[in-house]
Amino acid sequence: MEEIDGSELPARKAEFLKAVYRMGGVVRTNDLAADLGVSPSTATKAAAVLADAGYLEHTRYRGVSLTGKGEEYARFLVRRHRIVSLALSRFGLSSEEACLEARKIEACVSRELVDRICASLGHPMMSCCGPIEHDRSCCPDEP
Numbered sequence: 001m002e003e004i005d006g007s008e009l010p011a012r013k014a015e016f017l018k019a020v021y022r023m024g025g026v027v028r029t030n031d032l033a034a035d036l037g038v039s040p041s042t043a044t045k046a047a048a049v050l051a052d053a054g055y056l057e058h059t060r061y062r063g064v065s066l067t068g069k070g071e072e073y074a075r076f077l078v079r080r081h082r083i084v085s086l087a088l089s090r091f092g093l094s095s096e097e098a099c100l101e102a103r104k105i106e107a108c109v110s111r112e113l114v115d116r117i118c119a120s121l122g123h124p125m126m127s128c129c130g131p132i133e134h135d136r137s138c139c140p141d142e143p
């Protein structure tokens with residue numbers, strides 16, 4: 001598996017992948033379109049691009065599901081969002097504000113920076129957005 005550096009996917013594709021991860025299993029592109037507030041044709045195109053890049057598997061007439069690579073990446077995306085969100089909440093933002101602001105900037109945050117923030121916060125296990133999955137390359141086994 002290639003190393004993730006965080007710059008692989010632009011924000012919209014990343015949000016799309018996260019939505020597939022959140023919904024789980026085989027997801028219909030129409031459901032993704034509704035969830036993300038985009039047109040069905042936009043969702044179909046995004047799914048095709050992510051399938052070409054190896055993140056999704058396309059099941060004809062049924063929808064898309066994550067490949068191993070897609071699932072690993074989606075987990076990184078969720079970890080990145082929650083760490084950025086937690087960091088922002090330390091500046092006095094409410095959970096809701098931190099979550100919203102994190103979504104605007106997280107696509108620009110590299111994996112290296114995510115790990116640095118994680119370390120500086122003491123490898124937290126909980127964000128204002130939910131649990132933070134520990135990353136073996138960053139977080140010690142025993143907190």
Ligand SMILES: [Zn+2]
Nearest residue numbers: 081085099129
């Ligand atoms: Zn959030």
Ligand SMILES: [Zn+2]
Nearest residue numbers: 118123138139
């Ligand atoms: Zn860590």
